[in-house]
Each structure stands twice: as C-alpha cells, then as structure tokens.
Amino acid sequence: MNPTPLWVIFVGSLFTNNILLASLLGMCSFLVCSSRVETALGLSAAVVFVMTCTTMLNYLIYYFVLLPLHLDYLSFVVFISVIAAFVQFVEMFVERFSPKLYYALGIFLPLITVNCAILGAVLFMVIRQYDFAQSTVFGFSAGLGWGLAILLMAGLREKMGYSNVPEPLRGLGILMLVTGVIAMAFMGFAGMLNVQ
Amino acid sequence: MIYLIAILVIGGLFVSLAILLLVAERYLVRYGPCAVGINEGSSVLKVQGGGTLLAALYENKVFIPSACGGKGSCGYCKVMVVAGGGPILPTETPFLNRVEMRSGMRLACQVKIKQDMEIRIPEDLLxxxxxxxxxxxxxxxxxxxxxxxxxxxxxxxxxxxxxxxxxxxxxxxxxxxxxxxxxxxxxxxxxxxxxxxxxxxxxxxxxxxxxxxxxxxxxxxxxxGEFRLSEDPDREIVCVGGGCGMAPMRNIIYSLYRRWPDRSCWLFFGCRSTRDVFYLEEYRQLAKQHPNFKIVYALSDPLGPGESWDGETGFIHLAVDKKLIPGINRQAFLCGPPPMIEAVIDVLKSKGLTDAAIFYDKF
The missing domain is CATH 2.40.30.10 (Translation factors)
Structure with missing residues (x-):
C-alpha cells in the first residue's frame, strides 16, 4: 500500500515527477509532434485519455489476473498488448461515433500505442504499489504532465521559427537543448513534494 | 504446471483481446456499400465502406501510382476528392501544397470510404x-x-x-x-x-x-506520363536526346509522321563516339520520305584513328544553338543527363521558347 495522498500524486506527476521531463519517457512523439501547438494539443488530449484508461485496465488485469496466478513476470507483454488493443478499439469507436473527435485526435491514436510514456505510467503504478484510485489519478495526471511538457515545447518551437538558431544546432540539436532547459526549470519544483 | 497456466492465461488474454477487436471491427467499421463516382459520372464504383480509397480503386482496376504501398510515405497517390472525403488528415499535409489542399487534393491511401464519394482522376490514369x-x-x-x-x-x-x-x-x-x-x-x-x-x-x-x-x-x-504533343500542325517539334535518351524521341517522331507527314521536326542526338550512334540509318530512311524531318547527331569525343564522321562534333547544345533560327513557334522534348538538359534549356530559351513549351525527362 502506498500512503501518498491523491492530491500529492496529482501535483507531483504534473511538476516534480513529470513523466517526460523527469523520467524522459515518450521522447519520440514529443520531438516529432511538437512543431505546432494545435497538433500538440490533439496528441496530449489523446495521451491523457489513453493513459488514464490503460492504467485502470492494466491495474485490474495485474491485480486480479496476473498477481493471483503468479504471472507478474509476464506483465510487460500483457501491458503492452492491452495498450495496443485498447488503442485500436478506441480508434474504431471514435471513428464510428464521433467523426469530429476522430479528425481532431484519432490520427494520433496509433502513434500512442508505441509511446513509452504510456507503458512507463503503467509500470510506475505497479512499482509504487498504488491502489485503484491512486492509479487512476496517477494515469490522468501523468498524461496531463506529458501534455504540459509537449505544449510548452510546441509553444517554444512556434516562436523559435523566427529566431536565428546557429547553423550546427538547427533541428534536433536545439530541440534537445531546449528540452534540457525546460527539464532544468522543472527541477526547481523538486523538494516541494515527494512522490513515491 | 506453472508454465501451462502461464501459457493458458496469456493465450486466453490475447485471444479475448483479439476477439474483442474482431467483434468491434465487425460492428463498428461497417459503413455498408458506398458509391464512388469518378470524373462526374464517367464511372461509379460500388464498394464496401471502411477501407481506403486506394485499396478500393486498386480492386476495381484503377491503378493510381503508389510506390510505398499505401503507407502514406511516398505521396504519389494524389486524387481530387470533390465530395465525401472528410477533412484533410495530418498524415497528408506534408505531401500537399496550398493549391492542392484548396482544390481538394488528397492521398488516396489515407482517405477512408465512409459514405458516397465523388472523386476526380486524370483520364490518363484510368x-x-x-x-x-x-x-x-x-x-x-x-x-x-x-x-x-x-x-x-x-x-x-x-x-x-x-x-x-x-x-x-x-x-x-x-x-x-x-x-x-x-x-x-x-x-x-x-x-x-x-x-x-x-x-x-x-x-x-x-x-x-x-x-x-x-x-x-x-x-x-x-x-x-503527362507530356502531350502539340496538336498544332504548324508548330515545329524539337527533340533533343543524349546518351540513351532516344526512346521517347523515336516514339514522338514515328507517331508524328504517321499523322502529319509534312510537319517540321528536328532531332538532335548527342553521343560520345561513333560506337554510341544508333538508329541513324533508320532515321535517314524516314527523312527521305519526310523532307521536313531534320536529323543532327553530334559526337562529343574526338574521332578515333581511321573513323569517319559526316555529322556535327562537340556537345549537343552547341549543335542546337547553331542549327535553330530563333523566333519560330516550337515545342521541345528533352531527354538525357541533367547537365545536358540544363544546357539545352538555356539555348532553347535564347531561341524564344517558354518554359511551358519545353518538356524534359532528366535521368
């Protein structure tokens, strides 16, 4: 059992233990999809949704199927398959019943299957021994934290289009530097809260 | 025993996930039969909704060029969707410019058929x-x-x-x-x-x-291919080829003289040495029947010992410059290595040809 209160988990995964800036998970889609705020917003909405749901789903599967049968060594395989299947299902569902939502974020859903932040959140949930409520809050807030980071980056990149970046740093180089600076800024929150 | 349970549980989990998805697909990804109209009623395809436009067209023997096989990475499968395509997806935007977006151009491999559609395809592709x-x-x-x-x-x-x-x-x-x-x-x-x-x-x-x-x-x-030979019988045709860029010229020349026996046409062909010369005798025979057909072959390398040559020497664009008089209404087709094409385009422009009148195939 983990005694951390829900609000600490929420604020902590947004700022002190941001899944992208502190744990450096989900970097690939972070770098690729952060060129425009609009795209970043769609992707973060999809990540929040999928992360919340898959954390809950995988919680149930882990504690009610895998652990009682002593199959926790298979958890990685099961987690990632559940994530993939869930994303597929959601994509079909959204495409059918809400074309508007599908065009807004549906296109990002397949990308999320391979987003390691999603699997990372599920694994943190297991390692930190959260209960169901904590897992749900954690999944939601870790998704929000990831979205916050990519939105910050997208905002900066839109502005950076007008700045004169030194030739050798253009492209990935300056992105890595900027990510590092954002991460350092977030380290300023360290010590405010302690999420375990 | 423990392994058996593991296999059974994992198998059971995966099978139930797969079944869930199959059931979902069965009930969710079904849009019933849809009609895809091509080029304002020139034909209508009856297809099952849910698949991509590219796949549906391929099944109905409409071959849209596609190099990547529908992965959305080559951008060749552009078609114009007039109605029923939904908004442009983020996966398509890198391949479409503003004009194309405004005119409804889409990548056929990304557009899913969910309702009746109306599309336009160049007649050639049909x-x-x-x-x-x-x-x-x-x-x-x-x-x-x-x-x-x-x-x-x-x-x-x-x-x-x-x-x-x-x-x-x-x-x-x-x-x-x-x-x-x-x-x-x-x-x-x-x-x-x-x-x-x-x-x-x-x-x-x-x-x-x-x-x-x-x-x-x-x-x-x-x-x-989009090249169209000018239909104006008074317009002179200039073909310039180099290396092995002869194939399209041969097609142009024979097709041209079958239809317009008196039409004026120049063939310039650049080779290195006499060993690279081909089709020359055949063209000379043709020129006997069609006096307005003028053939210029040019060798860029010096002649070997004992060889004789009655044509031009030097690079082909110099021969073009020497032979063509400026100010005549012409259409040009160029085929050959990039430096040759560029040199010839410069010469043709100095003779008064516009960009629209010059068509080329670089390789």
Missing amino acids: NVKQYQARVSLVRELTRDIKEVEFDLLDPEAIEQRPGQYVQIQAPGPEGPVFRAYSISSPMYEKRHVQLNVRLVPGGIASTYIHGLKAGDPVVLTGAY
Whole structure:
C-alpha cells in the first residue's frame, strides 16, 4: 500500500515527477509532434485519455489476473498488448461515433500505442504499489504532465521559427537543448513534494 | 504446471483481446456499400465502406501510382476528392501544397470510404493497366544499350502517347521493384511495347532486362506520363536526346509522321563516339520520305584513328544553338543527363521558347 495522498500524486506527476521531463519517457512523439501547438494539443488530449484508461485496465488485469496466478513476470507483454488493443478499439469507436473527435485526435491514436510514456505510467503504478484510485489519478495526471511538457515545447518551437538558431544546432540539436532547459526549470519544483 | 497456466492465461488474454477487436471491427467499421463516382459520372464504383480509397480503386482496376504501398510515405497517390472525403488528415499535409489542399487534393491511401464519394482522376490514369507480356525481340543497339520488345498478352493492347513511359516489374533482393522506361515504339503500334534500356552497372532493373531472352514473361504497368504533343500542325517539334535518351524521341517522331507527314521536326542526338550512334540509318530512311524531318547527331569525343564522321562534333547544345533560327513557334522534348538538359534549356530559351513549351525527362 502506498500512503501518498491523491492530491500529492496529482501535483507531483504534473511538476516534480513529470513523466517526460523527469523520467524522459515518450521522447519520440514529443520531438516529432511538437512543431505546432494545435497538433500538440490533439496528441496530449489523446495521451491523457489513453493513459488514464490503460492504467485502470492494466491495474485490474495485474491485480486480479496476473498477481493471483503468479504471472507478474509476464506483465510487460500483457501491458503492452492491452495498450495496443485498447488503442485500436478506441480508434474504431471514435471513428464510428464521433467523426469530429476522430479528425481532431484519432490520427494520433496509433502513434500512442508505441509511446513509452504510456507503458512507463503503467509500470510506475505497479512499482509504487498504488491502489485503484491512486492509479487512476496517477494515469490522468501523468498524461496531463506529458501534455504540459509537449505544449510548452510546441509553444517554444512556434516562436523559435523566427529566431536565428546557429547553423550546427538547427533541428534536433536545439530541440534537445531546449528540452534540457525546460527539464532544468522543472527541477526547481523538486523538494516541494515527494512522490513515491 | 506453472508454465501451462502461464501459457493458458496469456493465450486466453490475447485471444479475448483479439476477439474483442474482431467483434468491434465487425460492428463498428461497417459503413455498408458506398458509391464512388469518378470524373462526374464517367464511372461509379460500388464498394464496401471502411477501407481506403486506394485499396478500393486498386480492386476495381484503377491503378493510381503508389510506390510505398499505401503507407502514406511516398505521396504519389494524389486524387481530387470533390465530395465525401472528410477533412484533410495530418498524415497528408506534408505531401500537399496550398493549391492542392484548396482544390481538394488528397492521398488516396489515407482517405477512408465512409459514405458516397465523388472523386476526380486524370483520364490518363484510368487507362493505366497492368499487362502480362512476353519478350519478343532483343537487339543490341550499342555496347550497353539494348532494344527490347514486348508482346502484350493480357490485356492485348495499350493506349499510349509519345513521351509516356511504362513501369517494368523486376525481381529485387527485397521483393519486386518498379522502374520506369519511356516507350520507344510509336503510339499506333498498340500490341507491342518497345524500350531502349541501357545497362547500369549494379542496376536491379536494367540488369534484369538485359538478361531477358525472347519468350520470357514480364509484368508491366502503364502508360504513365503527362507530356502531350502539340496538336498544332504548324508548330515545329524539337527533340533533343543524349546518351540513351532516344526512346521517347523515336516514339514522338514515328507517331508524328504517321499523322502529319509534312510537319517540321528536328532531332538532335548527342553521343560520345561513333560506337554510341544508333538508329541513324533508320532515321535517314524516314527523312527521305519526310523532307521536313531534320536529323543532327553530334559526337562529343574526338574521332578515333581511321573513323569517319559526316555529322556535327562537340556537345549537343552547341549543335542546337547553331542549327535553330530563333523566333519560330516550337515545342521541345528533352531527354538525357541533367547537365545536358540544363544546357539545352538555356539555348532553347535564347531561341524564344517558354518554359511551358519545353518538356524534359532528366535521368
């Protein structure tokens, strides 16, 4: 059992233990999809949704199927398959019943299957021994934290289009530097809260 | 025992996930039969909704060019969707410019059919077919260029225009590859397709084609290409080729003189040495019947000992500059290596040709 209160988990995964800036998970889609705020917003909405749901789903599967049968060594395989299947299902569902939502974020859903932040959140949930409520809050807030980071980056990149970046740093180089600076800024929150 | 449980549980989990998805697909991804109208009623395809436009068109024998096989990474499968396509997806935007977006251009591999649609495809693409063919003739033109002729078996005839090309399917180390070759046989010879193929060292397709013998089966698709020969009989045609860039010129010249026996046409062809000269005798025969056909071959290397040459020498763009008088209404077709094309374009512009009148094929 983990005694951390829900609000600490929420604020902590947004700022002190941001899944992208502190744990450096989900970097690939972070770098690729952060060129425009609009795209970043769609992707973060999809990540929040999928992360919340898959954390809950995988919680149930882990504690009610895998652990009682002593199959926790298979958890990685099961987690990632559940994530993939869930994303597929959601994509079909959204495409059918809400074309508007599908065009807004549906296109990002397949990308999320391979987003390691999603699997990372599920694994943190297991390692930190959260209960169901904590897992749900954690999944939601870790998704929000990831979205916050990519939105910050997208905002900066839109502005950076007008700045004169030194030739050798253009492209990935300056992105890595900027990510590092954002991460350092977030380290300023360290010590405010302690999420375990 | 413990392993058995593990296998059973994992198997059970995966099977139930798969079943869930299959059931979901069965009930969610079904849009019933949809009608896809092509070019304002020229044809209507009845297809099952849910799949991509590219797949539906392919199933109905409309061959949209696609190099990546529907992954959305080549951007070749552009079609104009007039109605029923939904908004442009983020996966398409990198391949479309503003004009294309405004005119409703889409990537057929990304558009899903969910309702009745209306699309527009260039008429040419509707004529593109896949042909089963058989090699009927292989002839050596020079030390590295071969003339290869295919008999079309199924379908038996091809509609092509001079300047168009076919794609030959060649077996590669990682599955079949497609390479484009201009058609050298004239458009009125509908039962055959003839190509000039230069052996490229290490080239997958040219090695394959050079290894073909009469009777071998070949698969090709075509005809592709947007060049249109000017229909104005008073307009002079200027063909400039170099290296092995002869195939489209030959098609243009023969098709042209079948239709307009007195039309004025120049053929400039650049070679290195007398060993690279081909089709010259054939063209001289043709020029005897059609006096307005003027042939200029130029050799860029000095003559070898004992060789004789009665044509031009030097690079081909110099010959073009020397022979053409400025200010005549012309259309030009260029085919050859990039430096040659660039030099010739400069010369043609100085003779008064506009960009729209110059068509070229760089390789």
